[in-house]
Amino acid sequence: MAGLLMAGFSISAPALAETEISLYSGAQSAPRSGVAISDHIDLGDRYITAGWEGRSFSKPYYWGARVTRWENPNFGWGAEFTHTKVYADKDTLAKAGMSHFEFSDGENIATINAMYRWPGLWRDLWRPEITPYVLGGIGISVPHVETVTAHDRTWGYQLGGPAIRLGAGVSYAISTNWSAFGEYQMTWSRNDVEFDTGGSLKTDIITNAVNIGVSYRF
Numbered sequence: 001m002a003g004l005l006m007a008g009f010s011i012s013a014p015a016l017a018e019t020e021i022s023l024y025s026g027a028q029s030a031p032r033s034g035v036a037i038s039d040h041i042d043l044g045d046r047y048i049t050a051g052w053e054g055r056s057f058s059k060p061y062y063w064g065a066r067v068t069r070w071e072n073p074n075f076g077w078g079a080e081f082t083h084t085k086v087y088a089d090k091d092t093l094a095k096a097g098m099s100h101f102e103f104s105d106g107e108n109i110a111t112i113n114a115m116y117r118w119p120g121l122w123r124d125l126w127r128p129e130i131t132p133y134v135l136g137g138i139g140i141s142v143p144h145v146e147t148v149t150a151h152d153r154t155w156g157y158q159l160g161g162p163a164i165r166l167g168a169g170v171s172y173a174i175s176t177n178w179s180a181f182g183e184y185q186m187t188w189s190r191n192d193v194e195f196d197t198g199g200s201l202k203t204d205i206i207t208n209a210v211n212i213g214v215s216y217r218f
Helices: 002-012 090-096
Strands: 018-029 033-040 044-050 063-070 075-088 100-117 130-148 153-157 161-173 178-194 200-217
Touching (some): 033 090, 044 090, 075 090, 075 178, 090 100, 100 161, 100 178, 100 200
Antiparallel strands (some): 018 063, 033 200, 100 130, 130 153, 161 178
């Protein structure tokens, strides 16, 4: 009887889930975007096109972290934070009438993710240790707004707006618990922020990144 109960449990019980913690860094850039400046004491209302620099390897560095709960061999969900950042180029500073304009500490993106992977996809073609995956997430941007003009200095974290994350990559199993991975990630974020002296600044920022990182599973 006990044997039958154990057999029934083993058939009906789902596969044990695993948790994966990942850390990464890499090279991140951002294409040009429109910036709407409204009712600022120095600038009035205007619209400019901003050029952005990523400066991934200068302080504060570009980096990210995520936690994934794999419910089965293919599907997982979790949370991710990325310290992206953008700096206005010299032409943008001149057009904006600012001596300093950046989200460098940073253009922070936090999302809830869904992930899908294909373990063993290349078992017969290549190496079983390599697993491709895709991910997508929705969340918020929390930029550190840094703007300086002749009469205003805005410097601090603000809630920017909604954010979206998309990515694809491959992981390589180093051992039972550890793996390395490489991936491409894109983020989109809306940033509707305010100046300390009144007025606002609005811009949608897209980042493109190539990441390299390590993961620990347990």
